[in-house]
Amino acid sequence: MFSKACEYGIKSIIYIASQSMLDRRVKIGEVVENTDSPIAFTAKIVGALVKENIVQSVTGPYGGFYIDKHRMEQIKMSDIVTAIDGDSIFNGCGLGLKECDDEQPCPMHFKFVQIRADLKNMLNSTSILELAEGLKAGESILMR
């Protein structure tokens, strides 16, 4: 479904957001301990999300990562996925054709577009706030 980079990014974001709700900045070591992710790779991905202005960071002692509380509701899953994996999951062709076209459809076309639209819709309507709240409330987990 998603790349490993995207998996780590999503889990990290959710964890960081859940802690930002408690006004806690978190270091990358804490993030990976709570998401079961490789530290160096994850640091690079979260760093990319900082560049994309999805996550905030502070260097030095007492530093770490956080997410602005007021923006959590605006940041959607689709933003994270797009920032890391690009838009291939939304626009890429399931059979590798160069374009997708209702007039000259591939054999799976009308079946694929339905699923793709559902996925797009789901990712567009799911906010970080919502996911982080569930985690904070103990209704969901990020590791097993």
Place this chain on the structure above:
Amino acid sequence: MFSKACEYGIKSIIYIASQSMLDRRVKIGEVVENTDSPIAFTAKIVGALVKENIVQSVTGPYGGFYIDKHRMEQIKMSDIVTAIDGDSIFNGCGLGLKECDDEQPCPMHFKFVQIRADLKNMLNSTSILELAEGLKAGESILMR
């Protein structure tokens, strides 16, 4: 969505099936010309589908690949995908967790399972026959 191997496999199967409806065996060169796929790699994938008994083959001159007409309706997209990519698309976790559990769900759980079920359902209910008929009738294409 699918691996390249799976993309090539799916397109090949559909093309081979469409020709088998006309009682034509097709050589791998013809398959890749009509599916825009790399010849050696595709030959390996189609060969794997022969081992899985999804495609039939004959070596030597006048040889080639074909699919038994009577089985086309029974062969579903899910069989192809499983044969090439395994069951990760059906059972793998979108966030890379070790198991998926309704009791201890990941934050995306109930949103993901819905989409995954829809995809599973679609692939399970779509036969090679159906796809090949559309192609043969000129209602769909495999290259652009």
Place this chain on the structure above:
DNA sequence: TTAATTTAAGACAAATTTATCATAAATGAA
């Protein structure tokens, strides 16, 4: 039987993704 053709199989190579490591830059405390 011989030669041509085609799939079968496996070694090898290239490209991409995943992951690590070393060093630089920023920050804050003492």
Place this chain on the structure above:
DNA sequence: TTCATTTATGATAAATTTGTCTTAAATTAA
């Protein structure tokens, strides 16, 4: 200032996926 701490960045390495190439085995016609 000095030093410890933490993120930022880029080089490098490992693993996986994608792809090619060579040779073997099977089949058929002549």
